[in-house]
Amino acid sequence: MEERTRMAADYWEHRWQGGRTGWDIGYPSHPIVQYMEQYPDKEAHILIPGCGNAYEADWLAAQGFRHITLLDISPTAIARAKTKMEHHTAIEFVCGDFFVFQGQFDLLIEQTFFCAIPVDRRSEYARKTAELLRTGGRLMGVLFDRQFSGDEPPFGGSASEYQELFGSYYTQEHFAPCYNSIDARAGTELFINLVKR
Ligand SMILES: C[S@@+](CC[C@H](N)C(=O)[O-])C[C@H]1O[C@@H](n2cnc3c(N)ncnc32)[C@H](O)[C@@H]1O
Incomplete structure (x- = not known):
């Protein structure tokens, strides 16, 4: 395993085990639910990276x-998600x-994963999301439109x-407040709906 991967794994596992999960809203995110309510294709292959408790997945299933x-x-995060949602095939x-x-x-x-990765990996994030999507696929979700103090996530x-960052790979269908x-996040987020070129 690459050194920075091991460090990230240790860092996040530590946060999960220590209960330092202040990002966790406890229910499916409104903007994501409202978008998915009109998403037409139930057969779509959907990825939620940095999923945490993934309340949205429970709702989607x-x-x-x-x-x-x-x-x-984080093994703890995945184990928790699995315990809660294993019944969904x-x-x-x-x-x-x-x-x-x-x-x-x-x-x-995307929800509070992009803000959790090191800032110097953001262009890699943009490239990797595009690599994981088929042409015409979408990157949809929320990004923070504010600064945070401190040297730990969120960034x-x-x-x-x-x-x-995203312009090289995506056409913007929506990129707005x-x-x-x-x-708790009103006025501090952007909703994105980007189409992979
Ligand atoms: C701020 S939390 C957000 C969790 C969830 N998306 C939410 O909104 O509740 C970031 C999550 O990303 C995970 N994570 C961080 N770096 C990761 C990486 N390189 N690959 C996969 N997951 C990662 C962490 O373990 C953590 O669960």
Whole structure:
């Protein structure tokens, strides 16, 4: 395993074991649910990287989506998700590093994963999401539109910075302030719906 992968795995596992999961909202994210309510294809192959408790996956499976992959680098996170959602045959649980993960998907769902990776890996994130999507596939979800202090995640940013990152791989269908964020994040998020070229 690459040194930075091992360090990330140790860091996140430690946070999960120590209960330092302040990002966890406890229910499926409004903007993601509202988008998926009108998503037409229940057969779509969906990846949620850095899934954590993945409340959205539980909801998606209950809506009839049949191919959902959950990926997290922390064994504790994946074990918890599995304990909670193993009864859904539509969900596959993978413990691993996003940056080396292989697969081909129609939709990637982003929520507080991008802000959790080191800032110097953001261009790699953009390239990797595009690699994991088929042409015409989508990267959909929310990104923080604010800065954070401190040298631990979350790491913030701005629309112009992100647009530059994703512009090489995606056409922007939507990249704008999020109008239906959860209350605690209102006014601090962007909703993205990017189509892989
Ligand atoms: C801030 S949490 C967000 C969890 C979830 N998306 C949510 O919104 O509740 C970031 C998650 O990404 C996972 N993670 C961090 N780096 C990763 C990597 N390189 N590959 C896969 N998962 C990773 C962490 O273990 C953690 O569960």
